[in-house]
Amino acid sequence: MSRNVEADVVVVGAGLSGMIAARALLAAGLTPLVLEADERVGGRILTEEVTAGVPVELGAQWIGDTHQRMFALAEELGVQTYRQYDDGETSYELVGSGVLREGEFHARFASELKELELVLRRLDVLAAEVPVEAPWSAPRAAEWDAVTAGAWYDAQGLSPVARTLLEICTVGILAVPTAEVSFLHLLFTIQTCGVTSELFAESEGGAQTTRFVGGTGEITKRLSALIAAHIVVEAPVQTIEHEVDSVTVYCRGGLVARARRVIVAISPTLAGRILYDPPLSGVRDQLTQRLPNGSAMKAFFVYDEPFWRADGFNGQLISDIGPARMSNDTCIPGDDHGVILMFLEGDEARTAGRLPEPERRAALTAELVRHYGPRAAKPEFYVDGEWSDRQWTRGCYNANHGPHVWTKYGAALSTPVGVIHWASTDTATYWSAYMEGAVDAGERAAREVVESLT
Template identity: 70%
Template sequence: MEREADVIIVGAGLSGLYAARELKAAGYEPLILEANDRTGGRILTESPLPGIPLEIGAQWIGDTHTRMFRLAAELGVQTYPQFEAGETKYELCGTGVLDQTEFYQRFGDDVASVNRVLATLDTLAATVSAEAPWLAPEAAQWDAITAGAWYDAQGLTPIARTLLEICTVGILAVPTVEVSFLHLLFTIQTCGVGAALFSEAEGGAQTTRFVGGTAQLTDRLAAQLSDQLILDAPVQTIEHSGDSVTVHCRGGRTFRAKRAIVAIAPTLASRILYDPALPGVRDQVTQRMPHGSAMKAFFIYEEPFWREDGFNGQFISDVGPAHMSNDTCIEGREEGVILAFLEGAQARTFHRWDEIKRREALIAQMVRVFGPKAAHPIAYVDGEWTERPWTRGCYNANMGPFVWTTYGHALSAPIGPLHWASTDTATQWSAYMEGAVESAERAVGEVLQSLA
């Protein structure tokens, strides 16, 4: 036996680190086992140029993410607002590249129809409990169809339907035909309302960034827990009984505790061997929660030239390779940075391309949208998540038809001394950092109650 603790935590992402800190503050000894050689999980900050941190993973918090604002303040990590001033570019259904003013002039009715659909989604989501979506009055009906099928039935024009698809895939990171309509409503409910979920303006989910990069949060948490943190320790087997767990890691390393919090995504948690085996319903739900696919591509320029032209660095395009972009300049720096998003089918396709070919295709898109000044970035960085062995996907885990109503009740329920955390199990802001902290709070509360 290499080491004993009160609670073993599997995974040193935001959920696991936060849970460990709270347990330590409550007087218990946590032990964090992380498969990777770094902490952070789906938070990853890289700096190709000094002073320019780029978020390969989680990047923003929103105005209502109270847990994250509180955590940042406690850790001494400052925040700054996401740049939004200026017009967005649109390129949909063969329109060519249009400035926002012209797009709204030509397709204002289409945008209005999208807003009506979002309002309907808000109304329907209000009937769905984030804690038990399978109990919604229309749960069986909504879980039997995909979000894409429901969208198709709304009588939208091609422009409106395409715009709605791109915005939704930006949240789910999979095509809407792969997600149950009930899951979409659950996602909206956990994040407040559709307007907050889809918006990048005030009240939205992407209004605020962290000075120095998001990894400042997990790095500082890890520094507080250095004596309780073991890296390069992939968990292979968890033996569990009523009052103890024995965790076996690769290389024959063994650890023991009274409780365990498995703070990794459900699909990764299912790859651990449990002895005795978990109930079939828990195994089945984790088999049906695949990660989404997402890639970020960053273009660094000598200056943010698009701002001088009255644009905010954002585009929405169905031509690709990227469907959306964002001004992601670093506060206090002169360089201009644009982030292009490839999500769902786009990420699945283009991450297989050679990097040089992918870069050339994306630069061609940047020139098409923002003009010849975009042709020569001083640096380019991209990052994708499905190839990373201890992540295997991006920020979201989605349920297809019939999963919530058949298996959903088993997602976060404790099993003996085993407890579950990760943003994928959250009931507030699931798939966001706020959700990671919320799920950790729930799991810690369960553990403290059981130990008491």
């Protein structure tokens, strides 16, 4: 049975961007209606509890020291934060070195790490030339957008250790191999986040320094409670009819929503699957065809205690053997369990994500045993999650621009099309691809709507 509802603004998607936009619209005196395709809110934020008191983050997990919007949001919502555990040594396993503790690795490969540092500083210098509001207008945009980040890395004459580390760190951010991303997009990503030290580091000043008590899901749960009367779940948007000053949004299941504006707050690739009447420009449609989401999986091992800490490890590993390329100690303060998170991103997520769960778990267990010894073979709990199989997400962490996308199509990414506005972290100009970027994008889209209606 069809249902007809009216609002000032329809928001497509109840992820962080969509809910932030809806709340801002309410504060401006407008009535939003948030339509979420999934049965839950949160989008790319997903917290699950594997056992009492141990929430694990299958989606977004950290904020960084410069993520002021997220710190302010957490304080407003009453969600406490705590620092990511970082005491001890990282374990390395690169280019045939065997498993090495951090001190030994740094001593053995000091010159290679110096090479890497010089390349990171050069990336900072080049990124400073990229305007985040219009990357295509950078003086060397055409040159940088014509090559992949991987090709640029290869041209730097790096040693195998430095090149491998650079690949692992970059894939850990973009969730795709560097051969699939334009060099201009890499520079844009660095510029939106400040400098490479803020983007790549996990210690002070980095992007992964702070977590939320109770899990990141506390943010979306409390935020959605503030606007609960304006959210409809299990309402996949199929068609958006738009006129000069109105929109009609049709959902699967019969719901029809009429409004004066619409904010599409989902990733560009999913936004491209909606039918628009009249059709959007070819440039906008071609853009969404060229912005695939990344491939990411997280796997959690829960032990009776964080035994690796007694051996002087911080729970972080970096490996080119895998199947995980990196890991983190993600123990919960006040709980005795030891929790290690293993990251599978890019090709590793694509490969391991298609394996039967027992086979994938066995391969990851073997990797942990190599780094932390036989106790790693006996977790109490195991849980993993891959994002490309999720119908209403189709990948994580973000959309990535391949060669020629920014310069040929990038101007259409966040530019409103009449009464249609665009949000999601993929459209942010500050910490794009992070929760901070999601808030930035939601606030920007809400401002555009308020200004257009007043």
